[in-house]
Amino acid sequence: DAGITQSPRHKVTETGTPVTLRCHQTENHRYMYWYRQDPGHGLRLIHYSYGVKDTDKGEVSDGYSVSRSKTEDFLLTLESATSSQTSVYFCAISERGREGYTFGSGTRLTVV
Amino acid sequence: KQEVTQIPAALSVPEGENLVLNCSFTDSAIYNLQWFRQDPGKGLTSLLLIQSSQREQTSGRLNASLDKSSGRSTLYIAASQPGDSATYLCAASGAGSNYQLIWGAGTKLIIKP
Numbered sequence: 370d371a372g373i374t375q376s377p378r379h380k381v382t383e384t385g386t387p388v389t390l391r392c393h394q395t396e397n398h399r400y401m402y403w404y405r406q407d408p409g410h411g412l413r414l415i416h417y418s419y420g421v422k423d424t425d426k427g428e429v430s431d432g433y434s435v436s437r438s439k440t441e442d443f444l445l446t447l448e449s450a451t452s453s454q455t456s457v458y459f460c461a462i463s464e465r466g467r468e469g470y471t472f473g474s475g476t477r478l479t480v481v
Numbered sequence: 482k483q484e485v486t487q488i489p490a491a492l493s494v495p496e497g498e499n500l501v502l503n504c505s506f507t508d509s510a511i512y513n514l515q516w517f518r519q520d521p522g523k524g525l526t527s528l529l530l531i532q533s534s535q536r537e538q539t540s541g542r543l544n545a546s547l548d549k550s551s552g553r554s555t556l557y558i559a560a561s562q563p564g565d566s567a568t569y570l571c572a573a574s575g576a577g578s579n580y581q582l583i584w585g586a587g588t589k590l591i592i593k594p
Binding site for chain 1: 513515517523524525526527530570572574580581582584585586587
């Protein structure tokens with residue numbers, strides 16, 4: 370979607386290294402979300418943000434941290450990557466839920 | 482706690498058929514319900530968004546309905562085409578949870594030429 374971009378699109382990293390994924394939006398939406406998607410588990414919420422510097426944990430937040438210093442950027446950091454964090458990561462944005470969610474194209478992360 | 486269920490998990494039909502995908506939710510206090518499509522290896526594309534005050538939404542060959550009292554939403558696809566083959570996901574948003582989405586597991590749809 371043109372209003373939300375994720376980078377990188379693909380990444381391979383080694384176990385134990387820190388990794389940062391970026392989500393950038395041009396819609397000026399208040400809410401931003403990070404999900405991971407795995408076979409057999411569907412989409413699971415990692416962290417979300419409801420404003421600049423305002424973040425909260427989702428259901429699978431262990432091993433992840435986030436930061437939002439500007440409305441348009443939401444960063445997801447894997448503090449010390451593990452093989453269990455190999456997944457596809459999606460970012461989503463929403464104004465207040467009224468307009469629904471828009472998803473980015475995803476980042477495919479492989480931890481070796 | 483809200484739970485969202487999608488039935489069936491998979492569906493295979495011949496091209497040209499009309500079909501219905503089902504989504505049920507346990508808590509009627511939803512803000513809206515959204516249907517998404519996901520192609521293999523791709524991201525999620527929003528198809529239809531139904532606000533809690535609405536009964537249905539239409540886009541082309543797609544029609545989604547919402548019945549909060551019964552905890553159900555259906556996605557109707559008319560005159561199915563092979564290009565409709567994808568996984569269809571429904572998700573309910575609750576105002577009391579910072580509008581977090583509660584997801585169904587999806588219906589994998591295959592349209593046979």
